[in-house]
Amino acid sequence: MSKIGVFVCHCGENISATVDCAKVAETASKYDGVAFSVDYKYMCSDPGQSLIKSAIAEKGLTGVVVAACSPRMHEPTFRKACAEAGLNPYMCEMANLREHCSWVHEKGEATTEKATDLVRILVEKVKYNQSLNEIRVPVTKTALVIGGGIAGIQASLDIANTGHKVILIEKDPSIGGHMSQLSETFPTLDCSQCILTPRMVEVAQHPNITLYTYAELESLEGFIGNFKAKIRRKSKSLDEKLCTGCGLCTTKCPTKKIPSEFNEGLGNRPAIYVPFPQAVPNKPVIDRIHCTYYTKGKCRICEKVCPTQAIRFDQEDQIVEVEVGALVIATGFNIKQTDFFPEYGYGKYPDVITGLQFERLASASGPTLGEIRRPSDGKIPEKIVFLACAGSRDPAKGIPYCSKICCMYIAKHAMLYQHKVHSGKSYVFYMDIRAGGKMYEEFVRRAIEDDGVNYIRGRVSKIYEKNGKLIVNGADTLLGAMPIEIEADMVVLATAGIANDGAEELAQKLHISYDPYRFFAEAHPKLKPVETNTAGIFLAGACQAPRDIPESVSMASGAAVKVACLFSQDELTREPIIAVVNRQAPPAYSSCVGCFLCVSACPYQAIEKEEIRNRNGELIKSIAKVNPGLCQGCGTCVAFCRTKSIDIQGYTHEQMYTEVLALLNEY
Amino acid sequence: MTLGFYPGCSLKGSSREYAESVLAVAKAFDVEIEEITDWNCCGATAAHNLNKELSLALPARILSLAEKQGLKEIVVPCAACYSRLTVTKHELSKDPLLKATVIEANGLDYSGSVSILNIIQMLDKYITPNLGGRVVKPFDHKVACYYGCLLVRPHEILKFDREEDPQSMDILMLKTGATPIDWAYKTECCGAGLSVSRTSSVGRLSGKIIEDAKDRGAEAVIVACPMCHSNLDMRRDAINTFLGEKVDIPVLYITQALGLALGIDRKKLGLQRHFVKVTV
Incomplete structure (x- = not known):
């Protein structure tokens, strides 16, 4: 038999001005299974929390319903209080009497009645709650920074200086980004390159930073602390170890009239080129779209003149797989x-x-x-x-x-x-x-x-x-x-200033959201400006909105601190609100019939096939299995499952059904 | 199929040569044209400055009459009329209440089924595809195609050509053997209705248009709007006063230029009706 405690909060006058809180508590005390019911002015205050804790201890409560504000506001507070009193925190539920009731209705009996209903459904739900435990996942303490402009450079250096490994990838042949193109900078008129190039060199020489230029993200899998990234290192047609950066090839290349990207088309560059003299790394790449050898099959002059035989016409793109714990996206903007x-x-x-x-x-x-x-x-x-x-x-x-x-x-x-x-x-x-x-x-x-x-x-x-x-x-x-x-x-x-080319494709690869202008979306415009909605992926610089240099640098340092915070822990804990496929005793093993519709429905690739075998290793049945590290608890698979074999923990079919019945006064 | 024809006031009066040339070109290609019976004023500039319902009811009546007459498609050579009719169709299609009000005011059914063509669209649909071999006297002149304001604006409603740098007339003139010039005043204001009240302003505004056409070597200005024509042609004295010189570049309706290329008699195209003598 359940012993449930109901705690009705006045929230100062936020709730009590329109809801008769004492009456709600009194009505709730008469429900089956309710062992204790009380109303109080500020349930989230210390005395309020003590009230809950002592009731758990004295009455031996098995479940708690706090009727107060939105769970987004104080669910962690009350769950923590319950845990401190020895009750599993997931045995505590909140009825939202403030946003869902008192704030949106006039004072009156109907309002109090609605509040009573909200409490009622949670009381019935909590009877079916089960103790849940937080999920623990390890952290790979390496960061992947995408984009080598000033934001990416700053983020990389800051993370690297906290002692963690960084992989920085840049799509162009050199890091430096738009800032390297600028003449002087406002409001001091100091030379852009003079303040930027030392940082570029620092990146190249930093023992904790691995720099891949001419490289792009191919794909990303995994979740916070445990991402797996594939990086495409585009072929530079060059053995970088042999190349000394002497530049002879670039002066001898016969194809010289290619509009220079670095000079915004106002100057030309050859087909084998270093974008600008201070480039990092200061080694050329061959632009295969314009190179005579790749377009017409003849030339190879650069190969002939190279004193160290570093040119590699047959070099192919290389895919590098890396494991990282966090990402900083600093892909910048365009005009x-x-x-x-x-x-x-x-x-x-x-x-x-x-x-x-x-x-x-x-x-x-x-x-x-x-x-x-x-x-x-x-x-x-x-x-x-x-x-x-x-x-x-x-x-x-x-x-x-x-x-x-x-x-x-x-x-x-x-x-x-x-x-x-x-x-x-x-x-x-x-x-x-x-x-x-x-x-x-x-x-x-x-x-x-x-x-x-x-x-x-x-x-x-x-x-x-x-x-x-x-x-x-x-x-x-x-x-x-x-x-x-x-x-x-x-x-x-x-x-x-507009979002960079390919911003949407990158956002889709990363599973992060973007705004109508294709700039990447921050998790909260004020309080989470460098976070994305995907845990473990952070933003820096003008990929989020047009930004000047000081803002990009501040944002990059902010993102770097977020990464460092993440890397300061050896394990991460996550809420156990995830999907599970039910398991039963043999011979059924599970009501799952192995149709795997859920596999295609899952937006996080979190569902895999599990093979159930007997002692002889013979396959008995294939069923779905949810990877608790990847599952985000969205519930899509639950809706798809034809045999109702998947439940979200804490929001099971049984709990939802119970809530509806309670609302219809079926109890 | 019969193509409906809404002349509007100008084509029956000050720009009757526009009507003559439209009909002459249509006849040369056996395009059957039928004027809308009992048509009324489109409301022009006056109505939409005074009363929105009236400014929509007037063109709606014209479109209702066209529907009643069984016309599926009408050509509206005057750019101002074309604008008013198209705007009305657009407004009524997105506001059922307004549509009901207008239907009641006119006492005529209106479904919005008639499609409206400006002169360029009409020529592109019925004339230029059949032009092959018909250009007997290529209009071998450098021409400045002048679009004015209403033929291509507002783009959201008309969805015709590029509003800042239109090309449709240039492309059409190219087919008559002309050389359209790249110039800066394609869509600048000619002074429009100030023709009567502030002729000197028209002299200045239209003067800049004529001046740029002249400076860039145009031998004729090609238009598709009676208002533009009357300002650039009839107000040439005011223009010349502004410019301080006598500029005699003629201004032709696109249908007149096309008609000349087709070898149609100059009189049938109404070329003798212009103020600035058409020498090309």
Whole structure:
């Protein structure tokens, strides 16, 4: 016979203002199997918890129903209290009288009646509760970081410095990401490469970091603490051990006119190339799409000139399998290209460029060695126009969000231009200046006041070319929408920051969610900004939303701490709310008939086949078996099972049925 | 099949040469055209500034009449009428209550079954597929195709061509032997209804259009809208005042240019009715 305790909480006035708590407790005391029933002002307080503990001890309770707030709020609190009093924590259930009743209804008898019903169904359920134990799983103390931009670099270094192993994979031939392309950085104008390259080298030399460049995630299986990742190391057509990075091959390669990704198409590179001089690793790869040998079957000049015979034309992609306990996703972002803008010429004017292209023009390592020269004819532009919000904050373009970094980098661009071209005139068309950040607003004011950049509040409707000039038609909304026409030599579009190519596919491989803009979704926008909804997978940098460098770095360090916390334990405990396939005495063994519909239904690949054999090793029956480490307790298999052979622990068929009957007053 | 025809006010008045050329081209290809009986004003700019229901009821009546007449498809050469009719069909399709109100006001059934073609869509559907060998006098000129505002906007409703850089007229003109130029004023405002109230503004706005066409070597401007035509053609004096020079580039309806390429008599295309002499 059950001995159940019912504890009705007033939650200050949150519940008691509309529900007659004393009456609920009194009614509950009359139910079969209820040995104790009481109401109290704050059940979650120390005295409230003591009330539960002493009732368990004194009355020998076998089950507890706390009628209070949402279980998401205080279920752990009350289960812990029960455990401390010697009752299995899973014998404690919560009836949600606050969110499900008092907050959403007026004061009245019907409200109290509903509260009574909510208590009733839990009392009947708890009679069927069984003691459950937490699941323990081991932790592999190696992290996989995907993406070698500043976020991935920071996360890798931080994790590695806590003494744990890190595997960093980067899809490009070098780490460094977008930050390596930047000229100077706001708000201090220090050189991007100067502050980044030491960290890149540190990554390459760190004893705890294994770096795979030109590599992508092929697949991921497993769960927190116990992931198995397959990494595709794309063939570099090179024996990296032999290559000394002398660079002779890159100078002799006859295919030289391939638009350089690093220079955003403003310069060329050969088919065998190192993306930029400070690349890490500083060893070339062969771009097989453009290489003459791979396209036409002839050439092999690089092989002939290589002093160490390091070229390997027949090298194949290699799949590396690694076991890791946690992942940090730092795959970054991309920007919209100029051809996204019909009103600005669909990308057909060479002197209408993106912000990232301007970075390359302004960079000392760029195609113009840091001189601002326009792409079409190499002239120094006398008039330059910057357009903020090109695509961003424009629902008609499908990008309603603010790309966040543009206001600052445009101020920086205009400033750099004024520093380099003293006679030049620069204009910035903007909607609002969003310069929230330490020393950010001051930086923008400096551009306007000290460097004389003309800020015009208004949008540009159209850009067209006439007599070698770019005619920029806009409006100054601070002068009553006065039409403005500027004959510019060059235009820079601060195009929207968008999710990287392949973000959806990666999210699907990782089983993490993404938002409507394909940025990866954090578990909670405020309190879990670096976690994903999948335990053990964390986010860093602009793969989650457009982010500047300081934010990406902070986020990366945050993610690294989350990984370090995880790795500080040898075992993880998990809630036992998982699916189980029932087992019975022979000769049935289980009501499972082995149809394995559940195997295909399970989104976590947590169900496998189990073969039941007799002593002679002969197969008697194949049935489904749930791997408790992988199961997330979603319940999909339960719905699929035709013989009702699977139950979620704590939410069994029997318990659910009982709840429904209790609600229908069948008891 | 018979193609319904909604001329609207312009095609019966100031731009009757547009109607003449549309009908002449249709006749040359044996496209049977039937005018909607008892048609009324589309409401133009005035109605939708004053009263939403009225602005929908007027075009809805036209579409009801077309349905009553058994027409499945109608051509609306005037870009403004085309816009009003298409917007009405769109609005009524997504709002059953509004549709009921309009039906009651008109006292005519309306199902929304009539499909509406602008002149480019009509030509692309019935004329250009059969053009092979029919171009006897290629329109061998550099032309600036001018779309104006209403032919391609709003894109969400019309779903026709690219709104910022339309191409349909250029492609069509290419088939007549013309060389369409790449220019910057394809969809800029001509001044529209300010023609009467602020002619000088039209001189400025249309002037910039004509100037860019001239600067880029156009020998003719091709249009598909009576309003655009009257501003670019009839207001040429105001334009020339703005430009400070006499520019005599003629403005042709696309059906006139096509008609010339087909060898149709100039008079039947109404070319003599223009203010700026058509020399091409």
